[in-house]
Amino acid sequence: MSTKQITFYTAAWSPHAERVRFALDEAGAKYTVHEFGLEFNKGPKPEWYYQINPLGKIPALTYGGPAVPPDQPSPESAKLFESLPLLEFIAEIYPEADLLPTDPILRTKARTFIQLYQNYFHDLLKDVFFLGKPADPILQAIETLQQALPPTGFAVSQFSIADIAVAPSFMRMMLFLKSELGAYSEEGGQKMREALASEKFARFRRYIQDLHERPSIKKNWDEAFQIGLWKNVPAFQRKATAPT
Amino acid sequence: MSTKQITFYTAAWSPHAERVRFALDEAGAKYTVHEFGLEFNKGPKPEWYYQINPLGKIPALTYGGPAVPPDQPSPESAKLFESLPLLEFIAEIYPEADLLPTDPILRTKARTFIQLYQNYFHDLLKDVFFLGKPADPILQAIETLQQALPPTGFAVSQFSIADIAVAPSFMRMMLFLKSELGAYSEEGGQKMREALASEKFARFRRYIQDLHERPSIKKNWDEAFQIGLWKNVPAFQRKATAPT
Ligand SMILES: [Ca+2]
Numbered sequence: 001m002s003t004k005q006i007t008f009y010t011a012a013w014s015p016h017a018e019r020v021r022f023a024l025d026e027a028g029a030k031y032t033v034h035e036f037g038l039e040f041n042k043g044p045k046p047e048w049y050y051q052i053n054p055l056g057k058i059p060a061l062t063y064g065g066p067a068v069p070p071d072q073p074s075p076e077s078a079k080l081f082e083s084l085p086l087l088e089f090i091a092e093i094y095p096e097a098d099l100l101p102t103d104p105i106l107r108t109k110a111r112t113f114i115q116l117y118q119n120y121f122h123d124l125l126k127d128v129f130f131l132g133k134p135a136d137p138i139l140q141a142i143e144t145l146q147q148a149l150p151p152t153g154f155a156v157s158q159f160s161i162a163d164i165a166v167a168p169s170f171m172r173m174m175l176f177l178k179s180e181l182g183a184y185s186e187e188g189g190q191k192m193r194e195a196l197a198s199e200k201f202a203r204f205r206r207y208i209q210d211l212h213e214r215p216s217i218k219k220n221w222d223e224a225f226q227i228g229l230w231k232n233v234p235a236f237q238r239k240a241t242a243p244t
Numbered sequence: 245m246s247t248k249q250i251t252f253y254t255a256a257w258s259p260h261a262e263r264v265r266f267a268l269d270e271a272g273a274k275y276t277v278h279e280f281g282l283e284f285n286k287g288p289k290p291e292w293y294y295q296i297n298p299l300g301k302i303p304a305l306t307y308g309g310p311a312v313p314p315d316q317p318s319p320e321s322a323k324l325f326e327s328l329p330l331l332e333f334i335a336e337i338y339p340e341a342d343l344l345p346t347d348p349i350l351r352t353k354a355r356t357f358i359q360l361y362q363n364y365f366h367d368l369l370k371d372v373f374f375l376g377k378p379a380d381p382i383l384q385a386i387e388t389l390q391q392a393l394p395p396t397g398f399a400v401s402q403f404s405i406a407d408i409a410v411a412p413s414f415m416r417m418m419l420f421l422k423s424e425l426g427a428y429s430e431e432g433g434q435k436m437r438e439a440l441a442s443e444k445f446a447r448f449r450r451y452i453q454d455l456h457e458r459p460s461i462k463k464n465w466d467e468a469f470q471i472g473l474w475k476n477v478p479a480f481q482r483k484a485t486a487p488t
Contacts, residue, residue: 054391055360063349078349082363085355092348104336105307105322111329116299118362119326147298 002093004064005077006031009052011040013229015125015168016083017059018220022164023087026216027094031061034070038229048073053081061086084114087161099161110162113148113155117166120144125169128192129176132183132239135192138173142196146204154207159214167211174208175223181230183239246337248308249321250275253296255284257473259369259412260327261303262464266408267331270460271338275305278314282473292317297325305330328358331405343405354406357392357399361410364388369413372436373420376427376483379436382417386440390448398451403458411455418452419467425474427483 008024008031010017024031036058045056051073053060058081065077073079080086091099100107121141127133145166149155155162176182177193184192195201211217230236252268252275254261268275280302289300295317297304302325309321317323324330335343344351365385371377389410393399399406420426421437428436439445455461474480 055388080349080352080356082356082359084359085352088355089348089352092351104333105324107336108324108329108333111332112324112326115326115328144299 002029005062005067007034007062007070007073007077008032009034009036009049009058009060009070011036011038011058012225013038013041014058015172018168019083019164020059020061020086020090021220022167022216023090023099023161025219026099026159026164026214027090027097029090029094032067032070038233046071052079055081057081059083059086061089063089084118084165087164091161098158099164101156101158101160106156110156110160113145113162114165116145116148117169121166122169125173128184128188129173129182130235132185132188135184135188135195139192139195142201142204146201146207149203149207151203152206154210163211163214167214167217170208171211171217171221172226175226176230179227179231180238181227182236185238246273249306249311251278251306251314251317251321252276253278253280253293253302253304253314255280255282255302256469257282257285258302259416262412263327263408264303264305264330264334265464266411266460267334267343267405269463270343270403270408270458271334271341273334273338276311276314282477290315296323299325301325303327303330305333307333328362328409331408335405342402343408345400345402345404350400354400354404357389357406358409360389360392361413365410366413369417372428372432373417373426374479376429376432379428379432379439383436383439386445386448390445390451393447393451395447396450398454407455407458411458411461414452415455415461415465416470419470420474423471423475424482425471426480429482 006024006029008020010021010033012018012035040058048071050056052062060079060081062073062077062079065074068074080089087099091097100110121138121144124133124138124141128135128138150157154160155166174196177189177196180189182189196205212221250268250273252264254265254277256262256279284302292315294300296306304323304325306317306321306323309318312318324333331343335341344354365382365388368382368385372379372382394401398404399410418440421433421440424433426433440449456465
């Protein structure tokens with residue numbers, strides 16, 4: 001179990017950053033949080049932040065070095081960023097949290113589930129919810145991911161970084177649909193809600209429910225807060241003329 | 245060192261599949277190859293291939309089980325796919341090949357280099373060389389990756405899966421530019437060639453040269469063959485009206 005200092009740079013709107021929070025909490029890590037607001041997404045970042053990530057993106061961690069204020073990073077800490085490598089890092093420095101199986105085949109299957117999410121689903125969340133593009137591709141992608149799930153349990157049966165990688169986006173998607181939030185058309189929303197309530201997607205719904213019941217996720221997930229965050233974002237409003 | 249059977253499903257045009265070949269050869273693995281042609285990319289795959297990857301994509305490996313003809317996969321082998329998880333898998337089952345550092349911070353930096361490639365560079369290769377889109381974004385992406393390199397050596401100094409992940413696309417890009425192959429405009433090609441020959445990109449050029457000198461890469465890289473493969477692909481012809 002790692003005892004070095006960890007400072008976590010995050011923002012509540014970011015599904016990528018939330019992956020890292022879930023993993024840290026799953027591992028029982030002690031860490032300092034520096035939270036950015038929605039304005040972080042627009043324009044230049046505070047000058048000091050480029051010492052942590054030269055690309056100015058969240059999430060990021062500093063690891064080791066002295067305890068310092070988050071906005072005065074020490075040159076002695078390691079500066080680590082990009083959410084997927086951070087999940088692997090947390091699994092490695094907290095082996096007792098068992099966030100990846102030990103068997104090489106199961107480890108590969110966990111990582112492949114993440115890649116399927118990245119390659120098939122990830123860009124579509126933006127397409128549908130921010131750009132108002134049609135719903136069919138995202139339903140297709142969910143079917144692909146559903147087929148990669150075992151009959152019960154998590155992506156590789158035991159809970160792993162595979163589930164942590166997909167949870168923040170899947171949970172947002174379900175919440176946005178339920179709350180009629182997003183740029184998709186009225187017909188598009190109805191189509192997605194009906195499909196995801198149908199027998200065809202029963203396994204996917206069960207998976208989402210299992211994610212919600214995981215303590216590290218339950219503790220951090222705040223629906224009212226997410227709705228408040230998104231409901232006034234201009235890009236997130238229904239586009240009346242959008243295709244279905 | 246693993247002694248289980250490995251069958252590798254690949255195609256010479258695919259940079260993703262070539263990653264896996266470089267890693268297998270770097271590890272000194274014994275494996276059977278099943279090579280698909282350019283036609284694999286169009287339309288349905290042979291029926292038997294869906295037993296290996298239900299998504300019908302390459303690269304894939306079968307691992308373990310009895311020795312069988314590649315087109316008659318055994319139910320007893322593990323079926324593994326997606327190139328990045330396969331690189332991690334090869335690093336794990338051949339620890340003596342040292343394809344990832346043992347230090348968690350360096351492992352994270354190797355994986356972050358791969359993510360920077362995936363997030364900033366990868367889609368642009370298609371944009372520029374197949375769709376004839378402007379050259380500026382790809383030069384920007386190369387600058388981002390160049391800045392992530394240490395002053396000398398490979399992505400995390402020692403050779404690792406980070407270098408293997410980026411080598412097939414970087415080498416193709418340089419070859420395509422040198423050979424005037426691709427859908428980019430004449431001005432776009434000139435701009436990319438001049439920029440990449442300039443002092444600004446000296447570190448990147450040195451990195452590409454180091455990749456070419458790595459024995460596992462040198463052994464597999466055949467410029468004349470790649471040119472022959474691409475020069476008659478319709479999508480790969482210069483689009484006269486493309487923007488620069
Ligand atoms: Ca993409």
